Amino acid sequence: MKNFEVAFIFSDIANILEIKGENFFKVRAYRRAAHAISNLPEDLQDIVEENRIEEVEGIGKALSEKIREILSTGTCKLYEDLKKEFPRDIVAMLRIPGLGAKKIKIIYDALHISSIDELEQAAVSHRLRTLPGMGVKTELAILKGIRMLRGEAGKTLLPTALALAEDIVSMLTTMPEVEEIDIAGSLRRRKELIGDIDILASSNKPDDVIEGFLRLPGVNEILAKGSTKASVRLDLGIQVDLRVVEPCLFHCALQYFTGSKEHNAKLRSIFQQKGFKLNEYGIYKENSGEAFFPRSEGEIYNFLKMQYIAPELREDRGELEAAMQGNLPVLLERQDIKGDLHIHTDWSDGNNSIEAIAAAAKSMGYEYIAITDHSKSLKIAGGLDEKRLREQMEVIKKLNSEIEGLRILSGIEVDILSNEIMDFDDEILSKLDVVVASIHSGFKQDREKLTRRIIAACENPHVDIIAHPTGRMLGKREPYDVDMDLIMKAAARTNTILEINSSPDRLDLNDMMARRAKDMGVKIAINTDAHEKEGLKDMRFGVWNARRAWLEKDNVINTRPLNMLIKELNGR
Ligand SMILES: [Zn+2]
Ligand SMILES: [Zn+2]
Known part of the structure; x- marks a missing residue:
């Protein structure tokens, strides 16, 4: 079992306990342990085998028992009992902006609503406003939160996509096989609405990274799986594409997969005019085939004596011309x-x-x-x-x-x-x-x-x-x-x-x-x-x-x- 899988179970336990209304300190203990485990630089399995687990900050005797149980059985009794008491899917409701654990419990107790779809139905048919401590305002806020979470027409609002992508990146970062990892695509360019989430990683063991990705919590369906790339659909319906490249190719690939298509097409043609070929596999001299592997995105742009172009500008709206003349704006921070x-x-x-x-x-x-x-x-x-x-x-x-x-x-x-x-x-x-x-x-x-x-x-x-x-x-x-x-x-x-x-x-x-x-x-x-x-x-x-x-x-x-x-x- 990977560290992130154990961390996920702990954070899920924390969430369900919170909804259940359990003692604040107990909830926080699980949440802290989940955080500590996902940030461990080494394999939890090794730490447990070497009896060093209680040296990890935030993990005492009780939690170390749970960790052993999870590592040997894939789960623990507390987690299974909690899932019998509350459907796991209500945890997803914690993601709805403006809806906290207390209200989720009230809604669940009164209406036995266990999914976001059912919650939306209840809000639309005005069944939430009469519950204790709620009202028309809360009902409208919940509906707004659900719609924000989903975006519309297949697109997701930036904050939802960003939160999901950052979760995935931080979970995959805990895999020792991952060398570098970053968000790419329109999300990296910070567009207001996001279609698919693109993530790029570098590794010498791409198969292991792909396997880890497919086992991430929240993955609902595997859409495609190859040796260096995979696509999944998350519980929330959003598609995530992961690509894994060799470590020396990371920065060229990051530039390439950040886009936009229009920006890249123009950038490639500028390289061509100067006798070079640029793609996700590096920079090549046209006549000799000599290869260059930039160690940062800045090196790609500087290669042609151009200013570095921030991802937010890469839309082919004049940024390449400005960068060549040294006229890019000094962007607000x-x-x-x-x-x-x-x-x-x-x-x-x-x-x-x-x-x-x-x-x-x-x-x-x-x-x-x-x-x-x-x-x-x-x-x-x-x-x-x-x-x-x-x-x-x-x-x-x-x-x-x-x-x-x-x-x-x-x-x-x-x-x-x-x-x-x-x-x-x-x-x-x-x-x-x-x-x-x-x-x-x-x-x-x-x-x-x-x-x-x-x-x-x-x-x-x-x-x-x-x-x-x-x-x-x-x-x-x-x-x-x-x-x-x-x-x-x-x-x-x-x-x-x-x-x-x-x-x-x-x-x-x-x-x-x-x-x-x-x-x-x-x-x-x-x-x-x-x-x-x-x-x-x-x-x-x-x-x-x-x-x-x-x-x-x-x-x-x-x-x-x-x-x-x-x-x-x-x-x-
Ligand atoms: Zn206002
Ligand atoms: Zn206003």
Whole structure:
């Protein structure tokens, strides 16, 4: 048995125990042991045979007994008993964003639902909202979570694909036969929707790596199996392709399998013009056949005196030409971001208090955040009226005098009403540090009318940022029918900032539009629109999207230190 197989059983036990409502310390003990085992540099079997197992951190007497039992029988009694008590498939529900162990237990006890399909059915037929501790909001959140997990039309949203791929990579990394391993394909290029997951490994024993891959937990069906590649379908329906190459070929193969096809075709033709052949097996001189095996992807691009091209740029959108001229943008990095300017709290439809959000933002190293709850017309989301907003401003003022190292900016996500009027009058808007304006109603208006609404917001001197400018929801809602060219022109003219909303089911502006905005001189803010503190971590998706849009630090206003940010916001 491989280390990852034992680790998987332990983490499964931890998950089922958690759902069962077992003691927190017991759950954590199994989870820690699973983590420790999957990070062991040597074979668990050897460690056990040499009686060194209790030297591994986090593994005491009880767990070492379990490990012996698993290694000799392939499972353990506790695991088998738990699976009799709870169907194993409910563990998959823990992956649904926003659904925790407690709620899964409530749902299971009341309705005996044991699969994600059944859960979706129950949510659609409104059977969840009446359960203890739930309600319409929870039911909708669960439905949204399921849809996010699945994506649509066979595609998966980036975070789901990434989490699955990282799991597989970390499990395979524990195999001593694996030399190097990485995610390739569109996932490495951080596209917003992912078809198949591509993983590339190098090894001198490809057969063993393939065998290990096929035995990974979560593999539902083997679609193809060869000596150096295999394809499987996971429980969630996503296809994963693994290729294994000789160690000296890893970097050429990684470049090749990262794509895109269009980027590679052009790169190959550039090599050809200079008398070289490039493919997944290396670089070859055309006339002599002399071979070169690059030791990094950078060496491939540098081979022709070209700048290294980050995976996010490899779409044949001018990056090769720019790299040859030494003109590639210095891409924005996650660490450049100094704060988040669009966040909801429990004052409207968020789940956490301002204090909790501030603490989370501080631990992320941010210098500032803006609290931007909904405005009064959005009653369904608990929008604030003027009185509540003024109260919130007072609370924030007080918090700022208590908290050190983080500045909380007072803001609002003000609705742009159907008649082009802002949901608050200028008097109160002028008192706020940040005004984010957006459309949440009247999506069906005609193109001219919708475009005019957003331009009206740009022209309001108190509006700083237009949030989720096209309103699309990936797999759920098309963008509004608006003339983005006119809107960008208005934004450039009025110095209004357009948002890249980092929520992985929005990513709005998308990469192409954000690049156009940059070219037109429009400033961008990358915000999460978080409705709970975990949502703040979505910033990375916005940053990847911005990198795909060729954005640099200077194009993004929330890279500025606090004093400069305030100056720029006031300068509007
Ligand atoms: Zn919004
Ligand atoms: Zn929002």
